[in-house]
Amino acid sequence: MNKLEIKNLNVSINDTPILKDFSLTVPRGEVHAIMGPNGTGKSTLAKALAGHEDYVITGGEVFLDGEQIVGMEPDEISRSGLFMAFQYPSEIAGVSIANFIRAARTARLADGEKLSAPDFYKELYSRMDLLKIDRAFTSRSVNEGFSGGEKKRCEILQMAMLAPKYAVLDETDSGLDIDALKIVAEGVNKMRGPDLGVLLITHYQRLLNYIVPDRVHVMFDGQIVQSGGPELAEKLESEGYDWVREARADKLVNA
Amino acid sequence: MSTTPDLKFERDVGNFHYDTSYEFDAGTGLNEKTVDYISDVKGDPDWVRDFRKKALKIFQDKPVPTHWASRDLENIDYDKIRYYLSKGQRASRTWDEVPDDVKNTFERLGIPEKERAYLAGVEAQFDSEASYSNMKEELSKQGVIFVGSAEGLKEYPEIFRKWFGKVIPIGDNKFSALNSAVFSGGSFIYVPPGVKVKQPLQAYFRINAENFGQFERTLIIADEGSEVTYMEGCTAPQFETSTLHSAVVELVALKGAKLQYITVQNWSANVFNLVTKRGLAMDDAEIKWIDCNIGSRLTMKYPGVVMRGPGARGEVLSIALAHDGQHQDTGAKMIHAADNTSSNIISKSISIGQGRSTYRGIVNMPRALKSCKNNTECDALLINTNSRTDTYPAITVRGNQSTVQHEASVSKVSAEQIFYMMQRGIPEDEAMSLAVNGFVNDLIREFPMEYSVELKRLIDLEMEGSVG
Numbered sequence: 001m002n003k004l005e006i007k008n009l010n011v012s013i014n015d016t017p018i019l020k021d022f023s024l025t026v027p028r029g030e031v032h033a034i035m036g037p038n039g040t041g042k043s044t045l046a047k048a049l050a051g052h053e054d055y056v057i058t059g060g061e062v063f064l065d066g067e068q069i070v071g072m073e074p075d076e077i078s079r080s081g082l083f084m085a086f087q088y089p090s091e092i093a094g095v096s097i098a099n100f101i102r103a104a105r106t107a108r109l110a111d112g113e114k115l116s117a118p119d120f121y122k123e124l125y126s127r128m129d130l131l132k133i134d135r136a137f138t139s140r141s142v143n144e145g146f147s148g149g150e151k152k153r154c155e156i157l158q159m160a161m162l163a164p165k166y167a168v169l170d171e172t173d174s175g176l177d178i179d180a181l182k183i184v185a186e187g188v189n190k191m192r193g194p195d196l197g198v199l200l201i202t203h204y205q206r207l208l209n210y211i212v213p214d215r216v217h218v219m220f221d222g223q224i225v226q227s228g229g230p231e232l233a234e235k236l237e238s239e240g241y242d243w244v245r246e247a248r249a250d251k252l253v254n255a
Numbered sequence: 256m257s258t259t260p261d262l263k264f265e266r267d268v269g270n271f272h273y274d275t276s277y278e279f280d281a282g283t284g285l286n287e288k289t290v291d292y293i294s295d296v297k298g299d300p301d302w303v304r305d306f307r308k309k310a311l312k313i314f315q316d317k318p319v320p321t322h323w324a325s326r327d328l329e330n331i332d333y334d335k336i337r338y339y340l341s342k343g344q345r346a347s348r349t350w351d352e353v354p355d356d357v358k359n360t361f362e363r364l365g366i367p368e369k370e371r372a373y374l375a376g377v378e379a380q381f382d383s384e385a386s387y388s389n390m391k392e393e394l395s396k397q398g399v400i401f402v403g404s405a406e407g408l409k410e411y412p413e414i415f416r417k418w419f420g421k422v423i424p425i426g427d428n429k430f431s432a433l434n435s436a437v438f439s440g441g442s443f444i445y446v447p448p449g450v451k452v453k454q455p456l457q458a459y460f461r462i463n464a465e466n467f468g469q470f471e472r473t474l475i476i477a478d479e480g481s482e483v484t485y486m487e488g489c490t491a492p493q494f495e496t497s498t499l500h501s502a503v504v505e506l507v508a509l510k511g512a513k514l515q516y517i518t519v520q521n522w523s524a525n526v527f528n529l530v531t532k533r534g535l536a537m538d539d540a541e542i543k544w545i546d547c548n549i550g551s552r553l554t555m556k557y558p559g560v561v562m563r564g565p566g567a568r569g570e571v572l573s574i575a576l577a578h579d580g581q582h583q584d585t586g587a588k589m590i591h592a593a594d595n596t597s598s599n600i601i602s603k604s605i606s607i608g609q610g611r612s613t614y615r616g617i618v619n620m621p622r623a624l625k626s627c628k629n630n631t632e633c634d635a636l637l638i639n640t641n642s643r644t645d646t647y648p649a650i651t652v653r654g655n656q657s658t659v660q661h662e663a664s665v666s667k668v669s670a671e672q673i674f675y676m677m678q679r680g681i682p683e684d685e686a687m688s689l690a691v692n693g694f695v696n697d698l699i700r701e702f703p704m705e706y707s708v709e710l711k712r713l714i715d716l717e718m719e720g721s722v723g
Contacts, residue, residue: 050678053670078680090675093666094693103689104679141693158679 002028002065004082004166004197009060011041011048018044020222021060028065028165031198033208035233036219037241042201043087045219046170050084051077065165079108081165085155085172091143097154098124098138101161108162127160131187149180156187166197173207185210205237220248275356275463277382281339283466287311290436293339297405297439302416310425310435317429325582327553331527336468336499338437339383346378346388346403353379357386364490366459374486375454376401380471381461383439394452399483400445401456404472407443414445419474422505422535422561430529430555434470434503441471441502446481446512455484455517455703460500462490462526468499475505477512477540484515486706489522497525497552506534508542510564515543517706521713522551524580530556533588536596538564545702546573547710548583549717557615559588562596569598572702574695574710576717577610577642586615586647589629591657597628603695604635606642607718614646622653633663636694638687666694688718 004026011019018041026032036042048055049062051074062069069077092100101124106115125135133153143151152172159167169188173181188198188211200213208216208230216232217224220241225248226232236244281292290311294304319328347353350367361367361379370377376390378401385403394401400411408415425435442458462469477483489500500522508514514534522528528551534542544558560569575583589598604612618629635644644665652659668690676686691714692699699707 050674052674073683074674074677075680075682075686078678084678086675086678090669090672092672092676092690092693094696095689100676100679100689103676103681103685107680107682107685162679 003063004028004065004199005061005063006049007061007063009045009048009062010058011044012056012058013044013054017058018055018222019048022223024217024224026166026197026199028197029194030214031192031200031211032215032217033200033202033213033233034217034219034224035202035205035236036244038203040219041222042203042219043170044222046084046168046199046201049077049082049168050074075107078104078162078164083159083162083164083167085152085159085167085169087171087174089143089151089155091141091146093141093144095142096139097142097157100142101158104158104162124161127157130190131157131160132183133157148175149177149183152176152180152184153187156184160187160191163195165195166199167191168199168201170201171203172200173202173204181207182210205233208233218244220244275342277340277342277464279339279341279383281337283337284334285311285336285338285437289338293437293439296339296341298409300408300412303408306420306425307436307438310432313426314429314432314436317426317432320429324555325553325584327582328527328529331497331499335466335496337464337466338468338470339439340464340467341382341384341439342386346385346406348387348389350387353387357381360461360463361387361459364459364461369457374457375452376456378403378442378456378458379461380440380458380469382464382467382469385440390456391454397450398447399450399452400443402443404441404443404474405439407474411443411445414476415443415474418476418505418507420505422507422533423503423531427531430501431503431531434472434501434531437468438470438472438503440469441473441504442475442485443473444475444483444485446477446483448479448509449481450478451482452484455486457486457488460487460489460502462498462500466496466498468501471502473502473504474507475514475516476507477509477514479509480511481509482513484517484703486517486519488519497527498523500526500528500530502530502532504530504532506532506542508534508536508540508567510538511540512537513541513543515545516558517545517703518547519706519709519713520548520550520554522549522554524550524552524578526551528554528556530554532556532558534558534560534569536560536562536564536567536569538593539566540564541568541570543570544572544587545706546571546585548573548575548585549713550578551581551583553582553584555584557586557588557617559590559617560598561590561592562598563592565593565595567593567596569596571600571602572698573602574698575602575604575612576691576714577604577606577612578717579608579610582611582613584613584615586613586617588617589619591618591620591624591627591629594625595627596624599629600631600633601698602633603698604633604644605638605691605694606635606644607638608642611643613644614648616648616650618648618650618652618659620652620654620657620659624654625656627657629657629659631659631661634694635663635665636691637665637667638691684719685715688715691718
């Protein structure tokens with residue numbers, strides 16, 4: 001039961017099919033990486049799972065620990081336990097990070113339940129210490145004027161505070177220098193454990209040097225074309241994606 | 256943490272009314288007889304009756320200003336409006352003496368509770384007249400006067416008459432003339448030299464009757480070196496037909512005085528709210544308008560400060576929120592009339608759906624003046640693509656010995672921002688509300704605590720159900 005199960009998912013943007021019968025299962029507790037060339041549908045997968053209205057699901061199912069999340073509103077999907085770290089997080093002027101995370105936490109409370117402010121700040125500060133984030137950070141407006149590294153750290157902080165069952169990290173390594181990359185990877189590694197399933201979407205193998213995945217999947221033209229262990233990522237790094245294209249072409253010719 | 260009492264202020268909390276019998280009713284329509292009726296009932300001195308009649312003539316002669324303002328003004332039917340409705344003249348000093356139906360109204364709006372919590376004095380106006388007026392005893396001992404305008408003009412004529420109609424002349428505009436003809440209710444406040452009133456004085460304006468026009472008249476005089484904050488709140492039930500609220504507020508800050516006037520307006524969506532507000536600041540005096548316009552069908556309001564004495568300061572901080580079918584036409588007027596005067600205007604407007612916001616500003620600095628400063632910032636936030644916002648700043652600076660600064664911005668709450676917040680588990684209406692609160696946050700921080708809490712809550716409620 002404890003798995004993120006994607007079955008024959010078909011997703012279109014403006015009537016153009018992007019994901020084609022995409023299937024993947026990520027058991028809770030494992031880290032899976034999805035790699036693939038640009039334009040192959042990796043980010044579409046992330047946005048569609050999160051319920052973005054521009055990404056139209058034309059077929060298939062997604063079960064989060066057995067609960068169907070296709071058709072749910074994005075906020076319901078989030079509260080069901082799916083977190084997405086954005087490639088390009090939005091800026092929200094005038095809303096501090098602390099207040100933003102508080103609003104997200106409050107949205108998870110049952111009617112009549114109240115968030116204890118002292119407990120909340122205690123937890124927030126201890127998470128920030130772990131992620132090596134300066135405390136002054138919480139009073140800044142969400143993502144406003146942040147560097148690429150700050151934005152990604154802010155995403156990881158939110159993830160830590162919202163304690164999702166599954167996290168989809170969409171190109172979290174893009175725009176990061178090596179130091180920032182290490183800090184983000186360290187943050188994810190600290191949260192790794194039996195309660196969290198991670199789907200790492202990345203174009204480069206570099207991130208996988210720091211977050212070693214349990215499984216690696218290669219995505220091409222809206223589908224997974226090959227799966228394997230961490231060694232598959234190394235093969236992609238040394239040989240590029242051309243062999244994937246060729247293997248795919250062969251598969252289509254032989255079909 | 257905050258010790259602010261949990262103030263309840265809901266958008267729909269004002270949407271109720273009690274059937275009330277009125278002892279005095281001027282009937283519908285406006286002519287000299289209406290004015291005479293009001294003067295008779297109120298026992299006006301002759302100079303007031305003459306003032307009213309002169310104003311009626313000016314009102315009738317002045318055209319509706321549709322050459323610059325909304326054509327919606329043409330939809331006001333003056334013949335169908337009731338101009339005076341009251342149960343009597345004298346405001347009660349205790350809530351126990353207030354008639355039950357009126358008392359129930361104010362209880363439901365939480366006024367006595369707020370008075371106990373943090374106010375120095377309260378006046379509660381029900382349709383045309385104040386039904387309750389009370390102030391803490393220590394303030395009256397210090398010589399502070401806080402009464403209804405009718406009582407003010409009868410019992411303190413020497414102060415009242417000196418300033419009444421002087422800051423805003425009858426003919427300032429069509430609606431100031433209308434108010435001058437039929438005014439009733441409103442507050443008269445006098446703060447003696449050097450007296451600093453620590454807690455705010457509050458007036459609460461309630462429209463209860465249908466087809467009614469509320470025309471309160473407020474005059475506040477802060478004598479030399481004194482300080483006072485006045486807050487007004489407004490609500491009306493949602494009727495089938497439109498209601499008119501046309502107030503005139505005059506402020507006078509004498510040498511070194513500080514006067515702050517705060518408005519929380521939460522009118523229902525069929526109120527025409529056409530209000531003239533202006534302050535006169537003498538040497539080193541400071542007048543600050545904090546003006547928040549939520550609700551109404553059409554609001555036209557441009558609080559102003561005339562900086563008459565050297566070193567005077569004027570400030571307008573305003574927030575306007577326009578929903579579907581609403582037009583917030585607001586702004587500020589800063590008239591620099593002495594050296595070393597400075598003014599600051601910060602206006603934030605939020606337009607939702609078909610809602611429309613307009614900013615109009617006037618800053619005037621004559622050639623001969625030295626070292627005057629103005630800063631104007633206008634920011635507009637659009638939610639949904641249909642909303643409309645316009646900015647008409649008019650800055651007239653003659654001579655080169657003064658400085659002005661003007662900044663304007665228009666931003667949108669984007670679908671991506673909303674998706675981002677929703678991905679964190681925040682429901683769509685709360686996400687909108689967060690974005691709006693974020694937009695006004697730096698301004699709200701300038702407001703008194705009780706007020707900013709109330710305003711944030713009001714914005715939250717206003718954003719509920721704004722999602723299509």
